Amino acid sequence: MLRLVTVFILGLFSTQALAQSEKPAGEAPNAVVSGLIQKRMANAHIPGAQVAVVRHGQVAMLESYGLANIEHQAAVTDDSVFALNSITKVFTAVAILQLAEDGKLSLDDPISRHIDDLPLAWRGISIRQLLNHTSGLPNIIDDHERIIGGGDAASAWALVQTLPIQSRPGDRYSYNQTGYVILGKIIDRLAGEPFTTFIETRQFQAAGMTHTRFGDSSDIVANSAGSYTTIENVNGRWVDRGRLAAAFVEFPVFFRTAAGALSTAEDMARWMIALHSGALLKPSSLVELWKPVRLNNGDLGGPNDFMNGQALGWPIVVRPDHPAAAAVGGTRSAVFYYPDDDLGIIVVTNLQGASPEYMMDRLAAAYIPDMDESTGFGLPYSIQRLRAQLLERGFDRARQVASRLKADNPAFVLKENDLNAWGYKLMEQSQPQQAVAVLKLAAELYPNSSNAYDSLGEAFQNSGDRQRALENYRRSLSLDPANQNARQRIADLEQGLAD
Template sequence: MFPFLMRIQAAWLCIALVVSTTLIGVAQSRKDSIDAFINQQMRDGHIPGLQLAIIRNGHIDQLSAYGLANVEYQIKTTNQSVFSINSMTKAFVGVAIMQLAEQEKLRIDDPIGQYMDSLPTAWQSLTIKQLLTNTSGLPNIIDQYEHVLGQGQEQTAWTEVKALPIEFKPGERFSYNQTGYVILGKIIHRLSGVPFTQFIEDNQFKVVGMNLTRFGDSGDVIPNSAGGYTRVKNINGKWLSRDEKDPLGVAFIEFPVFFRTAAGILSTAQDMAHWLIALQSGKLLKKKESVEALWTPARLANGQVGGFNELTNGYALGWPTVTREEHPAVAPVGGFRSSLFVYPQDDLSIVVLTNLQGANPEWFIDEIAGYYMPDMHKANGFGLSSSLKTLRTELLKKGFANAIPIAKTLQQKNASFHLKEDQLNGWAYYLASEKKTQEALAIFKLTVALYPQSANAYDSLGEAYATVGNKAAAIQHYKRSLELDATNQNAANQITRLNKTP
């Protein structure tokens, strides 16, 4: 019997080794694919430095650093490089408020007048939840250039903002607002007995062991600082891209201490990963329902959720949300440069910190998640509306060249089938970015067929024809775009350029 048992054990050992080797191979292949994807995003977006942390099943599955923390001195990014996380700070404020709620020092539905004196009458009945979710209607304590009022002086800023009127009836809509977070900082201070920065440091940074995380801004000397660069500039209150010939500028960030509940934390992807693990494991909030409340988007008076855009389309207690049927997420974003996505249903979290204002990693984090859940890759149709997914399925069967008749047939068969212009246009540009030029051209043609009075649709089709080298068709469609919109300077410029091209 003994030799037989030895053979059985040896067989199981071989199987275990094969399985282990296979899993290691899969993990390494996935890491290589993610690294290649990140490097491509950095090249395309001129991102100097980036940190990535991926948390899977309560553990850090990948921790990587890419590019340069400092461009001037060509200093490489490491896992110890410290990045400003800007408005992602609000997520820490949400946790702090829920910690006070668990201590029974407040309730999120309490009016703020219960905890603060000398507030304007119209402010007193606003709730803590409305401040956290940016649904309060408060006037903003920053101006159109994103400068703090009163030249950053607390008393002056506070006096100026209190003199401004309420912007809308509380709960009616979402409007991103920094004033509410300044007030939340004051409430945390009053109820805890210590400055809000110390409360967050003591009850989050120190509890988790976030040794490289701190409050600060460009005015501070930050060891291992990744600095800040920008591809955008604020002109008359509008954010515009810098010249492609000189895409990078130095970004200077200044957050007065009283303003640092709105934006003021610097951290690393590794520290942020440990913070997320602690939050989800009950180390920061003891009650599961506290985390659920933290991540539940506010409902407006009309029953809808409101957020920044079609991706981060909701807002919870300091946490923007990606409210959708497939792979919903909570997704703090900061400074157009950094973001993290937590996918609660998938036990997956991804942190991306960069030193570039304008990197907007929230727009490519889902694609990183796709290396764990393949249905999340754009190439597999993730992110498309249900109607676009139906169309895509039919096109893959019958060919993109038949897009127009296929779409019309689907419309006739199903009254709820509807293709929005912006969604079609976005999908076409994605196909073009993937070098699927003929498929992209077919979708641009379909967009024009469905929206024949859209100058933008003709402009995009003109661009597609120019890309495939059909100069005559490109000029024709740019001219039609100009007929529909005489102010379309891009179309006029492209016609001039194409006419000069041999």
């Protein structure tokens, strides 16, 4: 029943599988990437997409797929322009570092050095803390992701200053748009021109990004790829409605340091090449750009378990091998750069909810062999240990193997969500018996979890064992009488067994 975050969690484990790689022996990396993209588009009902790969400073792949506009059946071309949403923040971070290189600010300046008339609690917050979402500021958007104050710049700014601070600066990571509005004000003042002009000149024009601009659904944009969605914000939660609809996005000009850039995969590849080559920033500034923040207690702060760190404008995948800078936008587009491998991958789509960020490692594996899913790359450490032992001793001994690992190392912990997500991935890869073994272990370790039994029921159902599926759905429902998924599955299975 890990369906409550289907796209996100299953996608998170897209590189974390037992199965052998989908890459046929000898198939060229670009062909592998193209095949994976087209499969993902079909499975997730993504209307249109562009993909670019940058390898050793060169564009190694550039492809366009599907429809830019469903209504007019207009195909995506390399000139189609896609919304980047929060990927825009990486341009803002580079702009701030360019001003630092110009000697106009320091990342550790308190924002009160550059902005007047701030609330007292805000004045000591640093520019760095705005960039890495550790400022503790109240958010200038509400739970429905609408700008407060009716969307008007002056009203929103006045209202957000009356709201209480959320945490002491540096104490915790909390994704925040207010900080990026402030960064826009700082760029305006220090650059002596609107931040949009500064970014357009110092980045878009400098990198040769001929299709890139700022805008939203209210702007007339040549070659616009449009915007579609299957998800809806209901009382602050994103719910998949399962129905494709046109999406309207609005980013007022004052908000366009946080979101509002429009671009193509080819332009983003040019920007990535310019960034890495030193055309936009010095090498020392690149080190600052991608350095993950440490909170006041020394811990990493980041968006989730996958993108487990945050740098300046960029979420970061922090890990010993193949770390990545991971810009994401609107759950529709992603820009990943693997600095140790000099590899960049850009995927832009016109579907909110496509979440390509969670397949980027899988695409990277086409070029980096030891990231291939057949190696178990990317699994949480405890799952890697379990996987290695199960491959050697057999999945039917999962409980004994887990007990031995725990006995050997009392700190060894198998998290329910990790087991659950791996089990679903095994089902996705047509390995039903292995999935049953893993999800059975999750239920044994977490016997009071309705979700664990629901998932195990689905694994048995997927394997063709309807009776054991029914038993586990009943157990799930007894633990959580509100579980409508289990209730419906029970009704369907009882009807099937009666027929």
